[in-house]
Amino acid sequence: MSALSPEIREKIISYYGRYPNKQAITLPALHMVQEAYNCVSREAINEIADLLELNPTQVVDTMTFYGFFRDEHHPLGKKRVWVCRSLSCMLRGGDELLAEVCDRLHLRPGQTTPDGEMTLELAECLGACDGAPCILINDELQLKVGVEEVLALAKPQGGSKS
């Protein structure tokens, strides 16, 4: 059985015309796969390499450069919530927010709640310093957040942006 659905294979193939070579589709392909499966498995890497005419090591090399992608041993929860820890957020309570969320959820950054609902991550400046402290929920920014709002995201159906 194939690790990638026919839809994803087709979507990857539909990108062929965008770039002068296929290697450039590596990053888009990794995004497509992680979005669909919450991780990029070894089989998926092999199949991406196949479609892009690369050695799987080339895909691994790119994938592991970015802390963003997860292998099948570290899949993401349903929601991925990033708490910013860079300077503007630190100055307005970002560190306290993160520490409090970790304590209350008994999670360390990078970990997922036992029910698989939410993965907590550390972020560097999210580009929303006007709303410090802020978080990123999947790929949507949320400005000026408090502890309770982040905790609510850890509950099933918590938060509207999942």
Place this chain on the structure above:
Amino acid sequence: MNEAFEPVLLRRRGVAGSQTLAYYQQDGGYNGLQKALKMTPAEVIKVVSDSGLRGRGGAGFHTGSKWGFLPKNYEGPIYLCVNGDESEPGTFNNRILIEEDPHQLLEGIAIASYATGASVAYLYLRYEYGQCYRTLEKAIEEMYANNLLGKNILGSNFSLDVYLVRGACAYICGEETGLIESLEGKRAWPRIKPPFPAIEGAFRRPTVVNNIETLACVTHILDKGPEWFMSMGVPKDPNNPRDPGSYGPKLYCVSGHVNNPGLFELPLGITARELIEKHAGGVWKGRKVKAVVPGGISMGFLSADELDTPLDFAGPGKAGCLGLGTAAVIVIDDQTSMVDVLYNNCRFFAHESCGQCTPCREGTAWSSKILRRIRDGHGKMSDLKTLEDISNTIGIMPGTTICGLADGAAWPIKNALKKFRPEFEEYISKGQKTEMREALAAH
């Protein structure tokens, strides 16, 4: 002058429907592109060159000159890379520009592509800007449907495709050759320059990399002319033949300890004091300023005595900072420890160094570890000397690294130890500590 300033780049901010092509066109949008298409590409480059526009991405490079470096009569393809990685801590103007007015940017992209001969523009957008991504997707679709992208744009001979590329949360992808490597599907290791991208860039072809705010300015320069652009900002310094001046409107991001953080559009050259007091509502809680980051954390610090520094391309440098950077101002109040601030900066650069140059990889990692130790109450006076040594030896300027990340990592250390030294000495000699909760110790 500032009270009367009418925003240009943010004119449509907050207007309902400002993201749609219909609104943009009835508001005068795509006039600049229409004008450009009636000129030759060389004439368009001349207009942009004459305006004095300098890149808003951090280095302040003269945009017309950058475009002029491309090889002449090149058979193609030539690429435009639009730098939307915006990850310099403190900076958020690209986000607001895109969310509020995507066509203003896309028009600039079309004009720049026409001028440079680019047939494809890749817009590299940081992953975190999901809303921007979806806004741009819609806007690009509208453009294709209305002959503003694709073949023979507006009946001309000019054809252009624009593709969005999403990053994956790595600061180094904002460095122009890191961006190109990432675009090519590789790890984002910046390239040794020369060759510069204008000669050998994306896919080994001539490439221009421009910032989003820069391209938004191009739209207005074509529409209103170079003289209009030069009517704002700070003219060339007559005593310095090498000063190209600081013209045009600028987006200033203000964050940190102010009452009213936000994005303010003003003519280049406003002072830090005026920006903080008049526009950002002053320092919060009735406190005083201790330090101000003038343009993203890579630029270092202004002290409380340096607030009258004009935030044009030359000002912060005269006060010992690295430069204007992204004009992202972060205000730090007098209750904040500079040891904590500097630790936060050093930790950022250690986390974001791409690791290919040993001085940068080791220097950023060790400066972060040393500051961590000082905060744990185990600092030694000799640590300050080690930090200084690191800051004087990593970067393009001392000639030890491939890209400017290391210079940006060095500068906050240099400025902090020069301008706030007694605070560091006292912290160490009194054995002070900053409590760090366990979660924050993670890398």
